[in-house]
Amino acid sequence: MEKMIELARGPFFAFSIGVMLLGLLRLVFLQVYGLARGKGGRLRNAPWRKILGEAATWAFPFPHFIKGTRLFSSASFIFHIGVIVVPLLLDDHVVLWERLLGANLPSIGRGVADVLTLTTLVCLLALLAFRMFSARHRAVSQPMDYWLLVLIILPFGSGFMAAHPAWNPFSWNVVMLTHLLSAEFLFLLVPTTKLAHVVLFAFDRISEIHWQLRPGAGARIAEALFGSGAKV
């Protein structure tokens, strides 16, 4: 079991992070390439300041707490804080990052990490409950929307239990292995699931650029479908 944990901490971890980064890099490349090839000079016409300004409002989304979605949005926002901060800055994780990337990140205290982990878990359960019990949320939810929530609960829950043996009814080794493997499985999923919004967020937001339509495209489509001299 210890050997498995060591493998999960070492090569598996490196592999999953590598796949995630390469996958995300691929997505970014495809977006940048697609935009540069498709839009070219028209990118200059895009209202960049407005795009960046709107994106910035989501870092502190208080103006976006609108009626009808306050609970869901609060849970989602708070969950994002934990899901970013704890994997990166918990002292045990900082050691892993240093070993893998040589990065020397500042660490947060165990107490802060505990609070963030527990609030993240509560928020995850709340989001899952919304998707299960609200007809409006069910209508737009697909299987992966549920699975991802469960898959994120796993590393957070097991991580908390591993850090607090008093709360852990299972063997520490089993819990730690679950923690590592479930987290690594999530890393592998990032580029192909909606978790990819970690980078695609930036490209989703630039729809104003996509209103810079390609000149002549409409006529070419009409000609391809209806032949030359197509009528309205």
Next chain:
Amino acid sequence: METNAARENQDLGVTAAPHHYPYVVEDGPEGDRVGRFLEAFAAVLEFTDYKPLLASYCTSSAKCNRCAVSCPVFLTTGSPRDIPCYRTNILLEIYKRYFTIGGWMSSRFGNSFELTEAVIDDIADTFYRCTACRRCTQECPMGVDHGLITRLGRYVLSLIGIVPKALRVSVREQLEGETHNTSKVPKKALVHTLEFLSEEMEDLLGVELEFPVDKPDREFVFFCAVSDYLMEPETLMGNAAVLHAAGDWDRWTIGTGNYDGINYGLFYSDWHLESIIKQLTAEVTRLNGKQLLIGECGHASRSARQFVPVFGGADTYPVVNFMEYTLDCLRKGKIELDPDIVTERVTYHDPCNISRSGWIVEQPREILRAFVKDFVDMTPRGTHNYCCGGGGGLVSVDEIHDFRMEVGGRVKAEQIRATGADIVIAPCANCKKQLKELVEHYELPCRVMGLHDLILKAIVIPGAKTPRERQEEAELLAM
């Protein structure tokens, strides 16, 4: 993914009836609509730049449902098919299934999404229940532009012949007809209308003015929604009064080669959008004008402002909305508005196409506050306004009048009622038509008019009748 229509039909144990649309479709497609839809979608993906956007949305859409509570249509119906994300997802599922490797592979396992005749019926209905107001986009944490996707879905539909006849007939006349405008107003009728407006202005203001027609080398070439020439003479007279009072009468012209700012291409077709924009710029070039001056019309202003730089090529000109021009005149002291004429309570409706982007929000309010004693805003306002319910071309489709009244416009009607306003200012031909119908439908105690209709009452014309004299004359006539 299974659509509502398909599910409902399955529940009833029947196959969805094909070729059913909630609006009149001229020469609708026969036979294999699925194949033709996919062929048209493939052509669109081949020649345009939508692919990266669709790929990104497919992967990262959070499905958080925030769009639902910001959509006035969903707020009224509560129906899942009116959730913007749900509608967008139909098109994304088609893209994923038929145009990506991942989608093809998924389709080999289990009972995955298939495009069927029933889904096409669902798209034809659902995509015309959206007013393309883009309010939902503001509340989407990812910034998914459901208005753009709605438009794309409609574009593909139009390429297989599914488009409301009202829109298609108008565009056909504008691009292929003799008059080159959506209301089929011949050049001769335009000239007669302008002569009539001259006479009206002489009666009303006491000034003799001849509308400038086909004057070359002018600063502004004027385009309004052509329907204004038939239905909104007071808006046009208000425009003319500002130009005259500001001393700019020799700086503008109306061209008889093209005088319609309406562009329904904005609502459903890249092809038509571009062709209509080119007609506008060609007219400015013919007259050697310097700028396009767009009258009170939201989508005409947005389509010109946004797409003249995109499609104009060498013929790119600045685009100015008339309210921007009027505010400039007011700030420079070129026009004066009598603050004692309009005493009723006035509110302002933001047309989505000019306000959502933040382009025109404060300008009309600054003008109104300069001469209206009792101005109240709606809540929410400006960039977060609610659509009138007739956006995205819906106002022109008579067959969906009941939808526009009971669903699309219900939230707006409640908003107007809450202000207690006597006058609703709507500087847009489409919003005006929809709001007038809403006022009648909900028996709201107010009138709807354009901003320049109100300005016409209060503007001071040097050497002519004063606003007070004009008001007294109007009261006498009304008795």
